[in-house]
Amino acid sequence: MKLIATLLLLTMSLYAETILVMNSNAKIDRYKSMEKAFSQDIKSDFKRIDIGNMAKDEIREYLYDIYPDRVYAIGNKAFQYASKYIPEKKIFFSSIVNYKRLKMGKKCFGVSNELHTGMKLTLIKSLLSHTKTISMIYSRYTKNVYESFKEEAKHVGIKVIGQKIDKDDTFDMQKLQSADAFVMIADPILLKDEKKVKELYSTLKKRKKAIVAYHPLYIKYGAVLILSVDTPTVGRQVASMIKSDMSGNTFVNIQTPIGSKVIFNEGLAKRIKLYYNKSALGIVNKVIK
Numbered sequence: 001m002k003l004i005a006t007l008l009l010l011t012m013s014l015y016a017e018t019i020l021v022m023n024s025n026a027k028i029d030r031y032k033s034m035e036k037a038f039s040q041d042i043k044s045d046f047k048r049i050d051i052g053n054m055a056k057d058e059i060r061e062y063l064y065d066i067y068p069d070r071v072y073a074i075g076n077k078a079f080q081y082a083s084k085y086i087p088e089k090k091i092f093f094s095s096i097v098n099y100k101r102l103k104m105g106k107k108c109f110g111v112s113n114e115l116h117t118g119m120k121l122t123l124i125k126s127l128l129s130h131t132k133t134i135s136m137i138y139s140r141y142t143k144n145v146y147e148s149f150k151e152e153a154k155h156v157g158i159k160v161i162g163q164k165i166d167k168d169d170t171f172d173m174q175k176l177q178s179a180d181a182f183v184m185i186a187d188p189i190l191l192k193d194e195k196k197v198k199e200l201y202s203t204l205k206k207r208k209k210a211i212v213a214y215h216p217l218y219i220k221y222g223a224v225l226i227l228s229v230d231t232p233t234v235g236r237q238v239a240s241m242i243k244s245d246m247s248g249n250t251f252v253n254i255q256t257p258i259g260s261k262v263i264f265n266e267g268l269a270k271r272i273k274l275y276y277n278k279s280a281l282g283i284v285n286k287v288i289k
Contacts (some may be wrong), residue, residue, distance in 0.1 A: 017069040017070065017246065018046075018047065018066065018067075018068040018069050018070070019042070019044060019045075019046035019047070019068060019069070019070045019071075019072065019242065020046065020047050020048070020049065020063075020066055020068035020070070020071045020072070021035055021038065021039070021046055021047070021048040021049070021071075021072045021074070022048075022049055022051060022071050022072065022073045022074065022078040022081070022082055023035055023048065023049070023050045023051065023052070023074045023075065023078060024051060024052065024073075024074055024075025024076065024077035024078040024095075025050065025051075025052035025075065025077070026050040026052060027052060028075075030095065030231040031074045031075055031095060033231045033232050033235065034074055034094055034095065034231050034232065034234050034235035034238075035048070035074060035235060036232070036235065037231075037232035037233070037234075037235030037236050037239075038072060038235035038236065038238055038239045039235075040236075041235070041236045041239040041240070042239040042242065042243065043243075044243075044246070046072075047066060047068065049062060051077065051078060051081065056081075059081050059085070060081075060085050063081070063082065063085045063086050064085065064086075067086065067089075068086070068089060069089060069090065070089065070090045070091075070092065070242055070245070070246075071086070071089060071090070071091045071092065072092045072093075072094075072238055072242065073091055073092070073093045073094075073110075074093075074094055074095055075094075075095045075096070076095070076096050076097070076102075078093075079091065079093045079096055079102070080102075083102075083103070083105065083108070087105055087107070088107070089107065090107045090109065090245065091105075091107060091108050091109070091110075092108075092109045092110050092238050092241060092242055093108065093109075093110035093111075094110055094111045094113075094234045094235070094237075094238055095113055095234075096110070096112075096113055097113050097186045097188065098113070098141055098142055098144075098145065098186065098188075099112055099113065099254070100144055101141050108253075109241055109245075109251075109253045109254065110238065110241075110254060110255075111234050111237050111238055111241075111254075111255050111256070111257055112254060112255070112256050112257065113186065113229070113257075114145065114185070114186070114214070114229070114256070114257075115214075115227060115228075115229060115256065115257055115260055116256040116257075117145070117148045117149050117152045118152045118155070119256075119260065120149075120183075120212075120227050121149070121152055121153055121155075121156050121158060122156060123225075123227055123260075123262060123283060124156075124158075124181070124183070124212060124225070124227075125156045125157070125158065126277065126280045126283060127225065127262075127264065127276055127277055127280045127281075127283065127284070128180075128181060128210055128212075128225065128274070128275075128276055128277075129275075129276075129277045129280070130180065130275045131158060131180045131181050131210070132157065132158060132159065132180055133158065133159045133160075133161060133178070133179040133180050133181075134149075134153070134158055134159075134160055134161070134179050134180065134181045134182065134183045134212075135160075135161040135162070135163070135175065135176045135177070135178070135179035135181075135182050135183070136149060136160060136161070136162050136163070136182070136183050136184075136185065137162075137163050137165055137171065137176070137184070137185075137187060137190050137200075138162055138163075138164055138165070138185065138187055139164060139165050139166065139187050139188070139189040139190070140164075140166075141187060141188050141189065142185055142186070142187045142188075143164070145185050146160070146162050146164075146185070149183070150162065161175060161176075161178065161179050163175055163176060165187075165189055165190065166189070167189055169189075171196075171200060173200075173203055176200075176204070177203070177204060177207045177209055179209070180209070180210065181209060181210035181211070181212055182200075182204050182209055182210070182211050182212070183212045184211065184212065184213045184214065184218065184223070185214065186214060197221070198221060201218070201221040201222040201223070202222065204222070205222040205272070208272040208273065208274065210224045210225065210269075210274055211223040211224055211225075212224070212225045212226075212227060213225075213226055213227075214226070214227060214228055214229075215228055216228065216263055219263065219265055219288065222268070223265065224264070224265045224268050224269050224272075224274060225262075225263070225264055225265070226261075226262065226263035226264075227260065227262060228260070228261045228262075228263070229257040229259065229260065229261070230257070230259030230260055230261045232259070233257065233258060233259025234257050234259070237255065237257065237258055237259075241255070261285050261286075262283055262284045262285050262286075263284070263285065263286045263287075263288065264276075264281070264284045264286070264287050264288065265288045266281075266287050266288060266289055267288055267289045268288075
């Protein structure tokens with residue numbers, strides 16, 4: 001009887017499904033927090049690897065040796081390697097800027113990097129209630145994000161003024177500052193020139209325009225409102241997707257983050273005499289005086 005039980009356990013272990021958490025760089029706080037939340041919520045054994053300082057050949061050999069059934073790829077680098085070397089496996093992802101520009105196979109699932117556009121616009125309209133127009137900079141990589149803003153903005157009575165840029169384009173500041181607020185999105189062409197971004201923020205700040213960004217980093221540049229993703233919630237969200245998949249339950253393949261973090265620079269808003277709805281401060285997670 002004991003022999004049969006041992007053989008049964010051995011057989012089950014041979015067919016046990018392997019989960020691999022593949023972190024692009026565990027030293028990055030948001031990546032670390034996603035992995036930690038995932039590990040606390042998954043309730044299943046899993047392997048993990050930080051590929052931050054690994055060579056391409058090391059990563060390939062590791063993936064071939066482990067050959068996991070499911071991969072949770074945190075960040076673009078992890079997703080690219082998992083997709084390249086084990087595309088036949090199920091790959092779940094998070095923290096990929098504009099995932100639509102990447103080739104997604106039928107076995108790719110995950111949580112997008114941006115909050116739902118409608119949610120962002122609702123938060124903007126609730127707190128900066130006098131906002132009737134917003135300006136945005138986008139490129140071919142983020143055209144879909146801009147178009148989503150333009151469509152969703154109609155529902156909250158906001159007009160979107162967009163400026164498309166290419167690698168050598170300069171900003172049309174007259175156009176950008178004609179709006180009540182500037183909404184920054186994670187566009188790769190815009191982000192590659194930090195000096196240009198700082199100049200943009202400086203000019204808009206001097207013109208007393210509200211700047212809405214997606215990461216707390218931009219507070220120091222002059223953003224008055226940050227609408228960012230709550231990263232631990234993303235980790236738990238991916239864990240929930242994987243658990244649903246393992247149980248054979250249906251789930252939405254690509255999901256928007258369900259958790260948000262709102263930071264409001266009230267001190268700056270007062271200095272530039274920006275009107276804001278004080279009764280809406282309850283939606284804010286952190287107020288900077």
